[in-house]
Amino acid sequence: MLVCSTIAEMRDFVRDQKVGGRQVGFVPTMGYLHQGHMALVERARRECGAVVASIFVNPLQFGPSEDLAVYPRDFERDRALLERYGADALFYPAVEEMYPRGFCTQVEVGGPAGCLCGKSRPGHFRGVATVVAKLFNIVQPDRAYFGQKDAQQVLVIKRMVEDLNLPLEVVTVATVRESDGLAMSSRNVYLSREQRAMAPSLYRSLKAAARAASGGERDPRRLEGMVRENIAALPGAGIDYVEIRSLPDLGETDRLTAPSLLALAVRFGKTRLIDNIILGE
Amino acid sequence: MLVCSTIAEMRDFVRDQKVGGRQVGFVPTMGYLHQGHMALVERARRECGAVVASIFVNPLQFGPSEDLAVYPRDFERDRALLERYGADALFYPAVEEMYPRGFCTQVEVGGPAGCLCGKSRPGHFRGVATVVAKLFNIVQPDRAYFGQKDAQQVLVIKRMVEDLNLPLEVVTVATVRESDGLAMSSRNVYLSREQRAMAPSLYRSLKAAARAASGGERDPRRLEGMVRENIAALPGAGIDYVEIRSLPDLGETDRLTAPSLLALAVRFGKTRLIDNIILGE
Numbered sequence: 001m002l003v004c005s006t007i008a009e010m011r012d013f014v015r016d017q018k019v020g021g022r023q024v025g026f027v028p029t030m031g032y033l034h035q036g037h038m039a040l041v042e043r044a045r046r047e048c049g050a051v052v053a054s055i056f057v058n059p060l061q062f063g064p065s066e067d068l069a070v071y072p073r074d075f076e077r078d079r080a081l082l083e084r085y086g087a088d089a090l091f092y093p094a095v096e097e098m099y100p101r102g103f104c105t106q107v108e109v110g111g112p113a114g115c116l117c118g119k120s121r122p123g124h125f126r127g128v129a130t131v132v133a134k135l136f137n138i139v140q141p142d143r144a145y146f147g148q149k150d151a152q153q154v155l156v157i158k159r160m161v162e163d164l165n166l167p168l169e170v171v172t173v174a175t176v177r178e179s180d181g182l183a184m185s186s187r188n189v190y191l192s193r194e195q196r197a198m199a200p201s202l203y204r205s206l207k208a209a210a211r212a213a214s215g216g217e218r219d220p221r222r223l224e225g226m227v228r229e230n231i232a233a234l235p236g237a238g239i240d241y242v243e244i245r246s247l248p249d250l251g252e253t254d255r256l257t258a259p260s261l262l263a264l265a266v267r268f269g270k271t272r273l274i275d276n277i278i279l280g281e
Numbered sequence: 282m283l284v285c286s287t288i289a290e291m292r293d294f295v296r297d298q299k300v301g302g303r304q305v306g307f308v309p310t311m312g313y314l315h316q317g318h319m320a321l322v323e324r325a326r327r328e329c330g331a332v333v334a335s336i337f338v339n340p341l342q343f344g345p346s347e348d349l350a351v352y353p354r355d356f357e358r359d360r361a362l363l364e365r366y367g368a369d370a371l372f373y374p375a376v377e378e379m380y381p382r383g384f385c386t387q388v389e390v391g392g393p394a395g396c397l398c399g400k401s402r403p404g405h406f407r408g409v410a411t412v413v414a415k416l417f418n419i420v421q422p423d424r425a426y427f428g429q430k431d432a433q434q435v436l437v438i439k440r441m442v443e444d445l446n447l448p449l450e451v452v453t454v455a456t457v458r459e460s461d462g463l464a465m466s467s468r469n470v471y472l473s474r475e476q477r478a479m480a481p482s483l484y485r486s487l488k489a490a491a492r493a494a495s496g497g498e499r500d501p502r503r504l505e506g507m508v509r510e511n512i513a514a515l516p517g518a519g520i521d522y523v524e525i526r527s528l529p530d531l532g533e534t535d536r537l538t539a540p541s542l543l544a545l546a547v548r549f550g551k552t553r554l555i556d557n558i559i560l561g562e
Contacts, residue, residue, distance in 0.1 A: 107388055
């Protein structure tokens with residue numbers, strides 16, 4: 001597997017793939033990889049002649065009080081994992097390579113970026129959209145792969161790709177979970193033993209609400225209430241949001257008439273976990 | 282010359298060019314073409330295997346009190362001109378094709394977009410950057426051609442291309458002028474006979490300042506003052522700005538030590554004209 005630390009090296013690799021007629025699949029990550037990331041690589045491997053992954057902890061998408069400085073990193077382990085799962089190239093740029101002096105352009109997606117994590121993390125999706133636009137222009141993939149765990153991120157990126165006419169397809173891959181249901185996340189490593197034991201309750205609450213919706217409950221406020229009640233019972237868990245939103249625009253909804261997103265963000269101490277489920281699918 | 286009104290048709294044409302190994306040159310315009318535009322097409326024709334022009338009067342870059350509704354249009358004449366100058370394809374989309382329902386993404390360039398026209402036309406360069414990003418992603422040119430008359434626009438687009446890593450080269454082509462020095466512009470058609478007779482004074486004032494700079498005047502404020510004085514003598518001319526700025530970031534400058542941009546915007550009645558010259562080149 002080729003490791004490229006500069007944009008020029010990455011472009012050279014991609015040019016060779018295009019000349020060779022190989023479609024490029026792209027898995028952008030912030031590293032500290034887990035089985036969720038590997039599911040993206042596997043899917044890209046099946047669908048594309050060349051697979052590029054990237055590892056870049058993007059400062060632009062972290063707020064001033066967020067965990068940029070302590071975001072977990074383990075490059076050697078990540079590299080070995082990507083190689084084992086068959087990635088052909090890894091883009092691993094320094095911050096100065098992506099944001100040199102004078103950098104001043106941002107991509108702002110309205111619509112689906114305004115609520116949920118967009119509300120609790122102001123500027124987060126502007127940072128995500130900007131770095132993903134850059135990565136897409138550098139790697140020029142035919143397909144890019146994202147996990148459903150970050151449901152809002154995928155909707156924001158799809159919106160950006162459509163609005164800016166980026167010539168690629170965004171592929172969403174199902175959330176990979178631990179055996180007890182906890183969604184895989186690089187941030188799970190922050191959890192204390194007690195927090196880790198409580199964390200699977202998030203997905204259990206989502207599934208309970210999905211069962212209630214399947215059973216006929218059409219009132220989003222009551223479904224949200226069920227989830228909130230379950231989480232409120234967890235000692236030390238702080239609810240950031242529990243919301244049902246329409247798809248794909250994440251508009252407000254008063255009654256479940258079409259598949260909708262039930263999403264939550266919950267803090268265990270300093271660790272903020274997100275998860276979601278689609279209702280009425 | 283192929284005329285494409287949909288993004289899909291345009292993409293098909295571009296794909297064929299890439300498969301055929303032809304480099305694509307792109308000339309984005311708002312139509313009502315003049316010799317300035319034709320200089321861009323001629324340059325693209327010389328440098329690229331395929332030449333694409335676009336005509337799209339972009340609502341996003343007009344302010345609410347600006348001249349969107351009355352912006353001059355003459356599609357049949359434009360088409361004939363482009364054909365005569367050897368364009369291979371013309372992208373001519375409707376507003377709904379470019380901004381369908383739900384569109385909500387904007388590209389915001391800071392830095393060079395904040396002053397001059399960015400100050401007198403708030404949101405203008407956000408509209409320009411957004412539509413140009415879209416056009417670049419649709420046409421995927423190897424080179425895109427812009428006129429030096431819109432000096433700030435070129436600097437904003439170059440900044441965006443660099444910051445978002447768009448895989449193309451931005452080529453600046455010298456301003457084409459009428460025989461009396463007036464910079465060609467689609468908006469010149471709005472000028473009354475009296476205004477048209479005064480308009481060449483703009484460039485004469487710029488040239489006088491450039492001569493003074495060549496002669497040793499290093500104080501930007503005094504050079505700006507010379508231009509302002511000349512324009513103030515024109516009955517009915519209203520100065521929007523006359524400013525000397527550093528290149529390429531358009532920062533403020535207190536002393537001419539490197540090539541700098543002397544730019545102006547002046548209103549004759551409702552018609553706003555811009556022009557510029559580079560000092561110390």
